[in-house]
Amino acid sequence: MTTFKHWTRRDFLKCATATAAGMTTPGAALGLLAGLQSATVEAATGDYKALVCIFLAGGNDGFNVLIPTDTTPYATYKKARSGLAFTPEQLLNLNVTPSGSKYAVSSRTPELRNLYNDGRLAFLANVGTLLEPTTKKSYQAGKNLPPQLYSHNDQSDQGMSTQPDALQKVGWGGRIADLYANLNGTSSLPLGVSIGGNNLFQVGQGSVPYYMNTNGVNNFQVTSGGNTDPRTKAFKKMLDLSLTNGRLMDKEYAKAIKSTIDLSQTLKTALATSTAGTGFWPNSYIAQQLKAVAQMISVRQTFGQRRQVFYVVQGGYDTHDDQTVRQGNLLAELSQAMAVFHNAMEELGVGNDVTSFTLSDFGRTLTTNSDGTDHAWGNVQMIAGGSVVGGNVYGTFPNQTIDGPDDAGYGRLIPTTSIEQYAATLANWFGASTADLDTIFPHLNRFNSSNLGFMG
Amino acid sequence: MKSTHRSPSANLLRLGILLGALMPCLAQAASSRCIDPLAAFTYPDTLGTTVKTSATTSVRFLNMATFGSLPRDTNHLSKMTIPEWLDEQFAMDASCHLPFLNQTQNNNQRENRIEVWFRLAVNAPDQLRQRVAFALSEIFVVSDVGSGIGPNAITAYYDVLVRNAFGNFRDILEQVTLSPAMGKYLSTLHNQKANRSLGIRADENYAREVMQLFTIGLVQLDGSGIPLLQDGNTIPTYSQTDVENSAKVLTGWTLIDSVNFFDGNEWRVSMKPSENYHDRTAKTLLNNTPVPGLGKAPADLKILLDTLFNHPNVGPFISRRLIQRLVTSNPSPEYIKRVADVFSDNGSGVRGDMKAVITAILMDTEATKGVSANPNFGKLREPLLVLTHLWRAFSGSSLDGTVRYYYPESTIGQAPLSAPSVFNFFKPDFSPSGAIKDKNLFAPEFQLVNDANNTNFHNELFNLSHWKFKGYTWANPYDVLININSLTSRSRNPQDLVNYLNLILTGNKMPDDVKTVLLNYLRSIPYATNNGNINRSVEGLYMVLSSPYYLIQR
Structure with missing residues (x-):
């Protein structure tokens, strides 16, 4: 049983903000309070869990990450993908799935093969934004489809928020943070930490992530003389006046700067004792971001963090041109980075407590526009970590026949699993109860399963 | 396809200079002429002594219509009406970037592209054109990030925007579409018809x-x-x-x-x-x-x-984006409509007349009256515009008259034509979590506001104001150094210093209580000893630049 954390004024304000933003009646606010408290009670003492969202920006072509190699599906794949299809020599075979299906990954990603065969990596096939279970027939009838299919910003926002219809969306990572921030007690560090920059995924009703660079945290120069320095005092006083008397944007800007200053020194001190394990971290941006995540996780106890959600990003997946080379290079970097990260997690003793998972704007057309692909819909995502029931492909692998039953046209596959089901499975592992899941994911109850089984 | 750029050779350089000179002939008649890159900049003479536009109005207006107000331009505008100033700007030849880039030692080096961009943003006399071109570059986004597009291709693209900023939107649309840089960025270049035997179709x-x-x-x-x-x-x-x-x-x-x-x-x-x-x-x-x-x-x-x-959406769609880039994040629907109506018809039956659209944006009552016309009026200054303003207001330059600031992305988190994607550095509908979002308002530039960027940006403002001024012993003369004489000469009496900074940077927007805090701090710095005049100047400059009352422009 956990020691019950007293509510600080800060926590109450956070909640009050959430209430003002999302709810109109005092009853609803009380409901949220009750939810928060029950979440606190459910968590075991001293446990730790972290989710790491790896966003593959631009729309990763997941159907060239995971390739079916049984005779018939491979023939279909080869036909659909024409010039982009991998030959058997360009593939690394994966262990046969428990149900007997054969798959492979690109020879550029040996580390993914190893993680998979080691049982620490799973694939989820044909997952995408959905409002309800959708068939080719209902797609053609235009029935209850996510708005603005195939548009980058809209589809990535929908994947990160699962609120396609909300005017002001908040992310599902942020909604998780809203619910569990109190598990971290009075920590000054937000539950969400982004190394990949601003993202909707981590923004909740009351939660804003902390943003840092791959090179750690710098001192905020003007206040480096300490709180008694006249310069610091004048600067802070001017900010405070903007906070109290300024107009809306003045206040919000001052608030952001104040929060940055408050955390920079604390974090800098804490990170001085951090470690990212003994593995070799490549120089790629994605590896360096995951290294920063590892370092933050290594000092989690300094902040009393028991739940964390991280965000990293790897850009460049919008491969309208030159896809084989560009995506190949990106996946090679990703594969190396994920392997060194999860090995570091083992080394830090949190191998089973940290789960990484990929998201992307959308999948890409199976057909090609000469040497690239265009925006599509259903995609393949990866989940990695010691608690993942790996070595398996979850969801339903689609029929890749062009104009076949799963094709919306040109090989735009209609998802058979919703992002909400994917996210709920992760949130459930993170500690969300069934009731919490329905709060966090508005369309979840329209689908037959809220747990896809890839988390142990 | 990979973009291949020949390594620069004397021949290529000569060809480049030739092309730069020929540009006016090659492009459509609507594009403006380019100035001679070898001639000194000529600024229009200030005529008369009668004040027609007040100092604060001038500062405020120039912060929307240019890369930042400075005393020379404020004084110039104050002797004119705003329509007269606009006409003067509309009549100027264009400071095109490629001819200037061709004068550098390597016209296909990114450092030189960035330097030329800053040099013209800070010094070019055709400020309105430059500022609108920059705004257009944040709508019609082309970026060298992850795209492999070379610096001279990027710069030639920027010149399409510079030269057509006062032309017709239809011409901008066509020249943007056919620009090799855009062609490469969004795949029109080498886009080919469907070929069933090769299993390919047109790129979307x-x-x-x-x-x-x-x-x-x-x-x-x-x-x-x-x-x-x-x-x-x-x-x-x-x-x-x-x-x-x-x-x-x-x-x-x-x-x-x-x-x-x-x-x-x-x-x-x-x-x-x-x-x-x-x-x-x-x-x-x-x-x-x-x-x-x-x-x-x-x-x-x-x-x-x-x-x-000719689609009816274009007027309101583009008008709102241009208003956001130049004036305010949350224009009222009425403001958008007034500008969109001008987009539809400039009064002479012409659709898409950019001069008329720009005039409508800048002369609208909401733009001129600010918060008294719309309580949500205002926008966050984006980092690049803070730097250009600083260097304009205080004559920032490197030793040889260039403006060498090669890697702005690593300090202020933003570099011209280097957005992370076609969605620009920030999206028109971005809303930061908190009170702005709760009120269903937008603040695009806040997409660059986060802990990591905040620290880097404010530390760079600190660095630039404290250690990058002419006369500082340890300053590298090849860095962009500002001239703080206008501040040191006022630093004996901190009240003068505060009033001056408040006027030239914010257009007198700092409230009295904030000014008092700053005044008391500056007074606490001894004047007579230890370069006190300099210390007061640089401290005052940083405090104003980093204040929300400056950074939120209204």
Whole structure:
């Protein structure tokens, strides 16, 4: 049983903000309070869990990450993908799935093969934004489809928020943070930490992530003389006046700067004792971001963090041109980075407590526009970590026949699993109860399963 | 395709200079002439002594219409009316960037591209044109991040915006579409018709983004930019089929010196059609606009661009974006409508007249009256505009008159034509978590506000104001150094210093209580000893630059 954390004024304000933003009646606010408290009670003492969202920006072509190699599906794949299809020599075979299906990954990603065969990596096939279970027939009838299919910003926002219809969306990572921030007690560090920059995924009703660079945290120069320095005092006083008397944007800007200053020194001190394990971290941006995540996780106890959600990003997946080379290079970097990260997690003793998972704007057309692909819909995502029931492909692998039953046209596959089901499975592992899941994911109850089984 | 750039040679440089000089002849008549890159900048004479526009109005206006107010320009404007100033600006020849880049030692080096951009943003006399071009570059986004597009291709693209900033939107749309840089960025370059035996079809990249981001947007709008509803739902402007058919229209374009369609090295001149690769089937575009079969690439393109240009969404869609870039994040629907109406008709029956649109944006009562016309008026200054303002207000330059600040992305988190994606550095509908979002308001520039960026940006402001001024012993003369004489001369009496900074940077927007805090701090710094005049100056400068009352422009 956990020691019950007293509510600080800060926590109450956070909640009050959430209430003002999302709810109109005092009853609803009380409901949220009750939810928060029950979440606190459910968590075991001293446990730790972290989710790491790896966003593959631009729309990763997941159907060239995971390739079916049984005779018939491979023939279909080869036909659909024409010039982009991998030959058997360009593939690394994966262990046969428990149900007997054969798959492979690109020879550029040996580390993914190893993680998979080691049982620490799973694939989820044909997952995408959905409002309800959708068939080719209902797609053609235009029935209850996510708005603005195939548009980058809209589809990535929908994947990160699962609120396609909300005017002001908040992310599902942020909604998780809203619910569990109190598990971290009075920590000054937000539950969400982004190394990949601003993202909707981590923004909740009351939660804003902390943003840092791959090179750690710098001192905020003007206040480096300490709180008694006249310069610091004048600067802070001017900010405070903007906070109290300024107009809306003045206040919000001052608030952001104040929060940055408050955390920079604390974090800098804490990170001085951090470690990212003994593995070799490549120089790629994605590896360096995951290294920063590892370092933050290594000092989690300094902040009393028991739940964390991280965000990293790897850009460049919008491969309208030159896809084989560009995506190949990106996946090679990703594969190396994920392997060194999860090995570091083992080394830090949190191998089973940290789960990484990929998201992307959308999948890409199976057909090609000469040497690239265009925006599509259903995609393949990866989940990695010691608690993942790996070595398996979850969801339903689609029929890749062009104009076949799963094709919306040109090989735009209609998802058979919703992002909400994917996210709920992760949130459930993170500690969300069934009731919490329905709060966090508005369309979840329209689908037959809220747990896809890839988390142990 | 990979972009291949020849390593710079004397021949290429000569060709570049020649092309720079020929540009006015090659481009359409609507584009403006370029100034001589070897001549000194000439600023218009300030005539008369009668004040027609007050100092605070001038500062405020110039912060919207230029890369930042400075005493020389404020004084100049104050002796004119704003319409007179606009006419003067409209009449100026263009400071085109490529001819200046060609004068550097390597015209295909990114450092030089960035230096020329800063040099012209800070010093060019045609400020309104430069500022509008920058705004357009944040709407019609081309970026060198992850795209492999070379610096001279990027700069030639920027010049399309510079030279057409006061032209017609239809010409901008066409020249943007046919620019090799945009062609490479969004895949029109080397886009080819479907080929069943090769299993390929037309690339949809530009077809989608030209509609979604450059002209009509995703949903049908009324004249004030508010989405139209049908049974409570928004109405899409185009379908996936429209994207696919527009993609076919956009096939068959290559570099002007290409022989076999896939080759070519000339990135500074518009693409040319290559009919063998153009899809000649009949197509139907949005709103059932027919494109007859057997049409050539330019004829098909004309139908597509005319269709988009004449779509009723373009006025409100583009007007709102331009208002956000120049004036305010949350224009009222009425403000958008007034500008959109001018977009539809400049008063002489011309649609898309940019001069008329810019005038309507800057002369609107909401722009001139600010918060008294709209309580949500204002916008966060983006980092690049803070730097240009600092260097304009305090004559920032490197030793040889250049403005060498090579890697702004690593300090202030933003570099010109280096957005992370076609969605720019920030999106028009970005809303930071908190009170702004709760009120359903937007603040695009806040997308760059986060802990990591905040620290870097404020530390750089600290660095630039404290250690990058002329006369500082340890300053590197090849860095951009400011001249703080206007501050040191006022630092004996901190009240003068505070008043001056408040006027020239914020247009007197700092409230008295904030000024008092600053005044007391500056007074606490001894004047007579230890370079006190300098200390007071740089402290005061940093405190104003980093204050929300400066950074939020209204």
